Amino acid sequence: MRITIIAFILLLSATSAQAELRVVTTTTDLAALVRIIGGDHVDVEALCRGYQDPHYLEAKPSHMARLRKADLMVYVGLELEVGWLPMLVNGSRNPQLRAGNPGSLGAATGIEILDVPTGEVSRSEGDVHPLGNPHYWSDPHNQIVMAGTIAERLSRLDPEHTPDFESALASFQTRMDAAITDWKQRLEFMQGQQIVCYHQQWEYLLNWLEIDVMDYVENKPGIPPSPRHISQLREAMRRAEISVVLISNFFEPGHAKRVAEASSATLLILPTSIDGEDGLDDPFLYFEHVVSSLEATRPTGG
Ligand SMILES: [Zn+2]
Known part of the structure; x- marks a missing residue:
């Protein structure tokens, strides 16, 4: 039994x-x-x-x-x-x-x-x-x-x-x-700010945070930039005094780097997915990383 x-x-x-x-x-x-x-x-x-x-x-x-x-x-x-x-x-x-x-x-x-x-x-x-x-x-x-x-x-x-x-x-x-609520508050200082992105992939994040995209480094989504586009973008960045360029860590950063240099902008290379970097294995850790990276671009002494 x-x-x-x-x-x-x-x-x-x-x-x-x-x-x-x-x-x-x-x-x-x-x-x-x-x-x-x-x-x-x-x-x-x-x-x-x-x-x-x-x-x-x-x-x-x-x-x-x-x-x-x-x-x-x-x-x-x-x-x-x-x-x-x-x-x-x-x-x-x-x-x-x-x-x-x-x-x-x-x-x-x-x-x-x-x-x-x-x-x-x-x-x-x-x-x-x-x-x-x-x-x-x-x-x-x-x-x-x-x-x-x-x-x-x-x-x-x-x-x-x-x-x-x-x-x-x-x-x-x-x-x-x-x-x-916490993340949005911490990034309030960026509301209305214009930034440049490499690929059209941050819009949902930026829309939520009320940050504007001035332009993309890619000519169109998936199409690498032409030399002409790069030089026009560099000029526009200088005029608009863009201070942040955002790129996913799975893209080759060369073009974005050249563009960022034009206005001495910070080039932020961020993962776009969980586990895109070590230790970011849940949505809370992932978004915390993204938010604190953006937070770190806050100008000091202003
Ligand atoms: Zn895409």
Whole structure:
């Protein structure tokens, strides 16, 4: 009898261990949110590292193998991953991950998308944001929306643990709301300030902080700057006395550096994702790093 009970308990614990949802996300930011909301009920991994450019991931057989076993795939969308993800999903032969199935989740649901092109845009001309700006996770308010979308889908796939997902979402939101107020206050001195960015990827962050983008170092999203653009930009930077140039740590900083020198601006090289630098392994640590880096550009003695 005792042996039967032990066997039964062992069987139960084995079943509950297997019941973890296997989640694959494209980016580390999405993986962190899945981890925060899903807790012990999920096993999650990101395909792209935090320091890699999510526009151009080199697709590998190991990525395909991970997708093959996944119950859920969460992606950014707006064609950010269009250069590599469809191929991996096809190759995984996992029907659950096909668009429209519960195993496929685009995290842009409910997000107000910025920089939606009004004219005709063609990727063939190199523009990598044909459906609008896909870098929406850089506004911490959007992190709450994304966490909500994830909680909803985890509940659908694993209804038994819905109360856990809902309470994780509620505590995340409370903590994030408080952090947002603190971050915004600390950067009040930058409101209305104009800065220059390398790539069109900081708009959600800057929109939230009420900081303006004067121009980009890239000619268009995904298109490296021409010498003519660089020299015009250097001139405009001098006139506008731009003091901050912002670039993601996955781009080569040479052009941005030359541009920053024109007006003796600070060149801020920042990660655009969680784990983009060591130790930034959750959204709070990540945003704290971004905010304190911007805070450090405050002129002294003024
Ligand atoms: Zn982009």
